[in-house]
Amino acid sequence: MRERSHRVAIIGAGVVGCLVAYGLRECPDVEVICIDKGPPENELAGTGLNVGPNSLKILRQFSPELADSLQVEGVSLPWESWVAGITDGTVIFDLPLSQVAENAGIRIRWAELYRQLRQPLGDRIRYNTIALSMGYRDSDRLYLEIENQETGIREAFEDIDLIVGCDGRYSQVRSSFFGGSPTPEHLGVCLYRLLVPQKGGLIADYQQWFYNGSRLLSFAIPGDEVYIAGSFPLDASLEIRDNQKTVEYLRQCYTPPPGLSPVCQFLVDAVCEHLEEIHWARVQDIPIVFGDEGGRVLCLGDASHAMYPTLGQGASQAFEDGCYVGALLRQALQESLVDFPALVARLEQVRRDRITFVRQFSREASDSLLAGSHPVAELQAKTQPAFLAKLRRLYQDTPLLAEALTLG
Numbered sequence: 001m002r003e004r005s006h007r008v009a010i011i012g013a014g015v016v017g018c019l020v021a022y023g024l025r026e027c028p029d030v031e032v033i034c035i036d037k038g039p040p041e042n043e044l045a046g047t048g049l050n051v052g053p054n055s056l057k058i059l060r061q062f063s064p065e066l067a068d069s070l071q072v073e074g075v076s077l078p079w080e081s082w083v084a085g086i087t088d089g090t091v092i093f094d095l096p097l098s099q100v101a102e103n104a105g106i107r108i109r110w111a112e113l114y115r116q117l118r119q120p121l122g123d124r125i126r127y128n129t130i131a132l133s134m135g136y137r138d139s140d141r142l143y144l145e146i147e148n149q150e151t152g153i154r155e156a157f158e159d160i161d162l163i164v165g166c167d168g169r170y171s172q173v174r175s176s177f178f179g180g181s182p183t184p185e186h187l188g189v190c191l192y193r194l195l196v197p198q199k200g201g202l203i204a205d206y207q208q209w210f211y212n213g214s215r216l217l218s219f220a221i222p223g224d225e226v227y228i229a230g231s232f233p234l235d236a237s238l239e240i241r242d243n244q245k246t247v248e249y250l251r252q253c254y255t256p257p258p259g260l261s262p263v264c265q266f267l268v269d270a271v272c273e274h275l276e277e278i279h280w281a282r283v284q285d286i287p288i289v290f291g292d293e294g295g296r297v298l299c300l301g302d303a304s305h306a307m308y309p310t311l312g313q314g315a316s317q318a319f320e321d322g323c324y325v326g327a328l329l330r331q332a333l334q335e336s337l338v339d340f341p342a343l344v345a346r347l348e349q350v351r352r353d354r355i356t357f358v359r360q361f362s363r364e365a366s367d368s369l370l371a372g373s374h375p376v377a378e379l380q381a382k383t384q385p386a387f388l389a390k391l392r393r394l395y396q397d398t399p400l401l402a403e404a405l406t407l408g
């Protein structure tokens with residue numbers, strides 16, 4: 001503990017990095033060094049995402065202005081219902097989110113989400129900038145050397161109190177301080193995503209259609225576009241084979257004997273038409289880490305707990321992390337003497353339990369994505385009280401900021 005102003009480095013200005021930086025933006029006596037390796041416009045601009053009701057709940061407590069900016073007409077559409085069934089059009093699960101959540105979520109384009117989160121931070125983010133090196137000088141001081149990839153200009157910082165790793169799934173902070181890159185656990189599922197033009201309002205709110213272990217997920221986003229996330233099971237090799245990235249393979253994945261419903265026909269046709277634009281990925285999660293042994297490095301968001309995307313909780317948990325940590329850090333940094341290891345331990349204690357629950361729930365909910373799955377039975381189970389109680393916990397039991405700040 002030293003009596004002086006504080007220096008915090010945030011590596012990565014994605015969802016969680018922006019929220020932590022936003023929390024600290026008006027802290028007197030705190031120097032925040034926030035870097036992102038990418039340009040101001042995010043490269044994932046081509047896709048959309050659904051942000052859970054839990055994110056909007058905690059964001060409204062953290063910053064009503066940010067919550068309002070994300071819910072402006074034209075920026076996002078409300079996520080208010082969840083329909084799931086079989087690709088022949090049979091609906092098994094039809095849930096107004098108001099039954100399990102206190103507020104709606106949103107459907108939004110990635111680039112728009114980043115624009116809204118980054119805009120209030122202005123030039124506080126150093127874009128196109130990477131960390132060349134970082135580490136401990138001694139037990140209570142960290143260093144960081146950065147380089148702007150466009151200009152080649154390097155800067156070195158000493159006496160850093162806290163490094164916050166917000167640099168996503170392939171986190172450099174995590175590999176630097178937590179013993180290398182984490183070993184992912186594969187679900188054995190291929191996931192691909194794309195955005196296509198809307199067709200006569202055919203797709204509206206969040207919907208999922210299953211056949212055997214294959215799934216089509218879709219919803220509309222502003223700008224008359226439709227987001228599609230398709231999946232199919234992989235064999236034991238976990239490889240996505242070239243013959244699976246074909247129109248023939250994908251059509252047979254989703255087509256049941258009675259044929260596709262009009263909605264699923266549109267989705268399958270759109271996937272096949274845009275085959276060349278598809279980015280193919282494998283569903284995986286990684287073990288959870290938060291604070292390092294020294295107590296001065298904290299991983300958040302995907303760097304801490306990239307998880308199976310089945311419940312759409314990757315970005316949503318990054319929101320929870322960012323709002324919670326942003327608010328508590330802001331409060332703590334108003335003190336001249338901060339015990340950083342104690343603070344990191346306290347943040348970890350609250351977030352670890354919540355993330356453990358969400359990660360486990362996301363794994364359980366992935367049953368209908370697997371080879372040999374029985375979507376009718378599995379979706380029926382999701383209409384039952386046990387699953388709905390977990391959804392209520394997911395969407396409602398976010399950390400309460402006012403309470404956390406009072407206890408602080």
Ligand SMILES: Cc1cc2nc3c(=O)[nH]c(=O)nc-3n(C[C@H](O)[C@H](O)[C@H](O)COP(=O)(O)OP(=O)(O)OC[C@H]3O[C@@H](n4cnc5c(N)ncnc54)[C@H](O)[C@@H]3O)c2cc1C
Nearest residue numbers: 012014015016037049050167168301302312314315316318
């Ligand atoms: C195509 C796609 C669709 C998705 N759909 C959904 C969805 O519908 N709902 C949902 O909840 N989740 C979704 N996810 C998951 C979601 O993207 C992540 O869980 C979420 O973005 C995590 O937020 P984050 O802030 O931790 O990381 P990110 O948002 O990934 O941000 C990390 C930032 O760090 C920067 N960075 C990385 N490495 C470095 C480095 N070494 N130095 C400096 N900067 C660095 C990156 O440029 C980036 O800006 C999706 C993911 C993808 C890829």
